[in-house]
Amino acid sequence: MKGKRSLQRTLSLGLTAGVTVLWLLGVLASGMVAQHEMEEVFDSALQETAQRILPLAVTDILSRESDRVQKTAPAMADHDEYLTYLIRDASGTVLLQSHDVDLSVFNERPGNGFYNTATHRLYGTSAVSQTIFIDIAEPLMHRQEAALEAGIALLLPLLLLIPVSLLGVWWTVRFSLRRVVDFSESLEVRGAADLSPVPVDQLPQELEPMAVSINRLLERLRRVLDAERSFTANSAHELRTPLATALAKVQRLKADLSETPSLRKVAEIEASLQGLSRLSQKLLELAKAEGGGVLSETPYNLVPVLETVVSDCEREEPGRLILQRSDAPVNSLLNPDAFAILVRNLIDNALKHGEQGSPVKVALSADGKLAVTNRGTALGPDELAGLRKRFVRSHTQAPGSGIGLAIVDAIVEGAGLHLVLRSPAPEQQDGFQAELNVVVSR
Numbered sequence: 001m002k003g004k005r006s007l008q009r010t011l012s013l014g015l016t017a018g019v020t021v022l023w024l025l026g027v028l029a030s031g032m033v034a035q036h037e038m039e040e041v042f043d044s045a046l047q048e049t050a051q052r053i054l055p056l057a058v059t060d061i062l063s064r065e066s067d068r069v070q071k072t073a074p075a076m077a078d079h080d081e082y083l084t085y086l087i088r089d090a091s092g093t094v095l096l097q098s099h100d101v102d103l104s105v106f107n108e109r110p111g112n113g114f115y116n117t118a119t120h121r122l123y124g125t126s127a128v129s130q131t132i133f134i135d136i137a138e139p140l141m142h143r144q145e146a147a148l149e150a151g152i153a154l155l156l157p158l159l160l161l162i163p164v165s166l167l168g169v170w171w172t173v174r175f176s177l178r179r180v181v182d183f184s185e186s187l188e189v190r191g192a193a194d195l196s197p198v199p200v201d202q203l204p205q206e207l208e209p210m211a212v213s214i215n216r217l218l219e220r221l222r223r224v225l226d227a228e229r230s231f232t233a234n235s236a237h238e239l240r241t242p243l244a245t246a247l248a249k250v251q252r253l254k255a256d257l258s259e260t261p262s263l264r265k266v267a268e269i270e271a272s273l274q275g276l277s278r279l280s281q282k283l284l285e286l287a288k289a290e291g292g293g294v295l296s297e298t299p300y301n302l303v304p305v306l307e308t309v310v311s312d313c314e315r316e317e318p319g320r321l322i323l324q325r326s327d328a329p330v331n332s333l334l335n336p337d338a339f340a341i342l343v344r345n346l347i348d349n350a351l352k353h354g355e356q357g358s359p360v361k362v363a364l365s366a367d368g369k370l371a372v373t374n375r376g377t378a379l380g381p382d383e384l385a386g387l388r389k390r391f392v393r394s395h396t397q398a399p400g401s402g403i404g405l406a407i408v409d410a411i412v413e414g415a416g417l418h419l420v421l422r423s424p425a426p427e428q429q430d431g432f433q434a435e436l437n438v439v440v441s442r
Contacts, residue, residue, distance in 0.1 A: 008177055012170040016262040019165050023158055031151045038150070042143055043114060046123040049083055054134045057087045057096050071096055095132065105137050116140070123408055127410040139290040179203055183211070195222040202426050294338040294414040295440060302438060305336045306364055309343045317351050322359050325415075326366040333440040334415050342411045343370070346405040346434050353432070368439030375431040379423040387421065408434070415440050 071094055086095040086103070089109050097103075106115060110133030111124040127134075178381040179202050186198065197215040200208055250269050303325055310323045332339075343362075350360040354374030361373045379387075387405045405421075412419045417436050425431035 002310040008170070008173050011173045012166065015169045015173070016162070016166045017364070020146055020158070020162055023161065027151070027154045027158070030154055032151050034154075035147045036134075036335070037145055042121070042138065042146075043123070046114075046121065046138055047084070047125075050085070050123050050125050050134050050136045053085055053136070054087070054125060054127050054132070058132055061087070061095050061132065062128075063442050072326075082142050083136055083138050085134055087132065087134045090133070106135050109302065111137055144404075176235065180207060183207070195219075213286055224254070228248070238339050248433065294335050295333050296335045297333075299333050299441075300336050301331055302334065302336065302339050302368075303330055303364065305340050306343055306362070306370075309340050309347070313344065313347045313351070320351060320359055322361045324361065324363040326364055328366045330364060330366065330368050332368060333415075334438055338411050338415070339438060342408050342438075343372075344410050346372040349404045349434075350432065355430075365440075368437045369435065370438050371433055371435040373425045373428075373431060373433040375425075375428065378430045379432060384421050384423055405434075412436060 037323040051410050080100060081100045084098045084101040084105070086094060086098075086106050088094050088099055090110075092109050094103075104121050106122070110126070112126065114123050114132075117124070117314045117346060119141070120139055121143065122135055122137045124133060124135040126132065183203055184200070195218045197218060198211050200215070203211050250266055253266055254346075260416055275418065305322070306325060315320050347360065350441070351374070353376065354360060358375040363369075363370075363371045363373075409419060417438065417440065419436045421432065422433045422435070425433035
């Protein structure tokens with residue numbers, strides 16, 4: 001799976017690459033223009049030099065008294081000549097040449113105007129009724145070197161401008177998207193139970209409709225969940241009193257009856273009412289678990305809460321609970337009431353569905369790891385996955401409503417914890433274990 005791309009990184013690299021490409025195109029265009037202008041300057045220099053040398057050469061040639069006069073112009077000092085010239089008559093006879101001239105560069109016959117050879121750029125003109133001709137040559141390599149140096153001079157600033165532009169673009173993008181990043185982080189740190197509106201005021205104009213839509217969706221979801229929780233809580237609460245009254249009347253009737261068939265029927269009614277009473281209690285716990293109040297503002301030591309819950313369960317099932325707790329306090333932002341509901345449901349589930357009469361181990365370590373372990377028939381992966389669903393039970397004859405682990409899962413999800421179910425239990429051939437870390441920090 002490919003990693004998610006960062007908008008800041010994509011914009012920074014994309015803008016920098018785009019600016020760099022535009023700069024390179026600008027440098028290329030500038031280099032071509034500069035080369036064209038340099039060609040014109042070099043051609044003008046060739047033409048100007050030829051027109052300055054030719055009159056002087058004509059005067060020297062016409063004033064000669066003998067053909068033995070030196071035909072090579074003397075050099076004032078040793079130097080590299082970029083421009084060499086050759087003065088000839090119409091037949092091609094050399095009348096005068098520069099001191100470092102290469103005759104192979106020139107054509108056999110003098111010419112007029114500009115022309116090129118494989119290695120040189122030449123210019124030719126004539127004087128004295130086209131009887132004396134001058135050809136002046138410049139190496140093309142000289143022009144290429146000048147164009148290359150000009151191009152390098154244009155490119156060198158990019159070595160500094162590219163990192164500077166990357167830094168500038170990155171800072172500009174980061175500054176422009178700071179509100180978007182804050183918005184993203186505020187959504188990321190939200191808990192699953194936090195349905196409060198997201199801030200809209202500081203967002204860019206382009207993202208404001210998205211935030212408004214999110215708030216509308218959160219508001220609709222909050223109303224739906226509130227209605228569901230209210231219905232669950234009210235139904236369970238309203239059922240408790242009539243159920244308790246009906247159960248008391250049935251128990252009184254049971255005490256007054258003496259006939260066995262009637263007693264059996266009353267006992268069945270009593271068991272049904274007790275089941276309904278337990279279900280209403282579980283529904284109340286489920287409503288509390290989904291109510292979003294599973295976290296507190298200040299941390300609490302959960303060890304005393306665990307001891308109290310285990311003590312209450314011990315009275316119902318004497319001798320079956322083994323408590324292993326840390327002597328050090330285990331402080332957490334998990335609400336003590338939510339923690340008590342969580343632990344009670346885990347213990348009830350382990351007692352009811354474990355091997356009859358076998359011990360149930362409840363362990364809380366100093367680092368906040370809570371584990372509830374029992375013995376009994378091991379469950380398969382599919383059964384483990386289904387236990388988190390409401391009103392789903394494994395193959396058991398034990399009484400229960402099937403929402404104990406659903407209540408635990410709701411609390412775990414609301415607190416941002418992670419519940420691990422294992423069967424068989426660690427270091428056992430059978431049994432079941434529920435484990436989670438109950439330490440919640442800011």
